[in-house]
Amino acid sequence: MRRTERLFQIIQILRSTRSPITGRELADELEISIRTLYRDMAELAAQRIPVTGEAGMGYVLDDGYDMPPLMLTADELEAAALGAAWVASEADPSLARAARDLISKLSATIPKDLRPVVLDASSKPIKTRSKIKENFDSALLRHAIRERYRLQLTYTDGNGSTTYRIVWPLLIAFIDHSRYLVAWCETRADHRLFKTDRVQELKVLGEKYLGRRAVLIKEWEKAMKKRMQS
Numbered sequence: 001m002r003r004t005e006r007l008f009q010i011i012q013i014l015r016s017t018r019s020p021i022t023g024r025e026l027a028d029e030l031e032i033s034i035r036t037l038y039r040d041m042a043e044l045a046a047q048r049i050p051v052t053g054e055a056g057m058g059y060v061l062d063d064g065y066d067m068p069p070l071m072l073t074a075d076e077l078e079a080a081a082l083g084a085a086w087v088a089s090e091a092d093p094s095l096a097r098a099a100r101d102l103i104s105k106l107s108a109t110i111p112k113d114l115r116p117v118v119l120d121a122s123s124k125p126i127k128t129r130s131k132i133k134e135n136f137d138s139a140l141l142r143h144a145i146r147e148r149y150r151l152q153l154t155y156t157d158g159n160g161s162t163t164y165r166i167v168w169p170l171l172i173a174f175i176d177h178s179r180y181l182v183a184w185c186e187t188r189a190d191h192r193l194f195k196t197d198r199v200q201e202l203k204v205l206g207e208k209y210l211g212r213r214a215v216l217i218k219e220w221e222k223a224m225k226k227r228m229q230s
Contacts, residue, residue, distance in 0.1 A: 007043060132179055135200055153203075170184065
């Protein structure tokens with residue numbers, strides 16, 4: 001990863017959390033040495049990025065900071081429009097509606113000569129099957145993922161057996177035209193995939209799980225990579 005990309009990623013990590021993050025946590029998430037992390041933080045300070053840090057307390061990004069606006073090329077706009085169109089056709093109803101709203105906002109804010117790139121793109125997803133039906137509010141699930149709330153699931157597997165699980169929701173994965181909840185399962189003490197259309201009931205518990213979500217996702221990705229190589 002180039003340094004400029006890494007600096008941008010550090011800012012994104014700090015923007016995504018409300019609590020301080022230690023240098024060691026940042027270094028582990030970026031897979032760099034603590035010495036490199038300290039050099040990167042010094043560079044951010046030199047660029048007057050408002051990052052505050054104290055020994056033993058961690059780093060925080062000051063409130064009110066935002067990235068400067070970016071000018072998008074035609075290819076970048078088409079990539080955004082294609083991604084939004086795919087979400088509109090594949091995601092749950094509330095996220096699909098947000099994707100359609102995004103396309104409308106893009107077309108309203110970009111220069112007039114670029115609007116055909118969004119409204120009449122040269123690439124688009126073609127849907128060949130019916131919508132996935134789920135027994136819970138997907139917006140509620142996404143909120144639990146963002147806020148790190150533990151979940152209680154009533155789940156029926158492919159053999160028709162029903163189990164009850166307490167899980168830490170990490171992300172919604174789109175695999176082979178199906179949606180899966182990737183989670184750490186307290187019952188099995190391991191990462192598990194739950195097909196969303198087999199979740200009979202989903203309850204958001206009041207407690208948040210420990211640890212950083214990004215770190216848990218990296219552990220899952222490493223485990224998946226290891227299984228694919230074995």
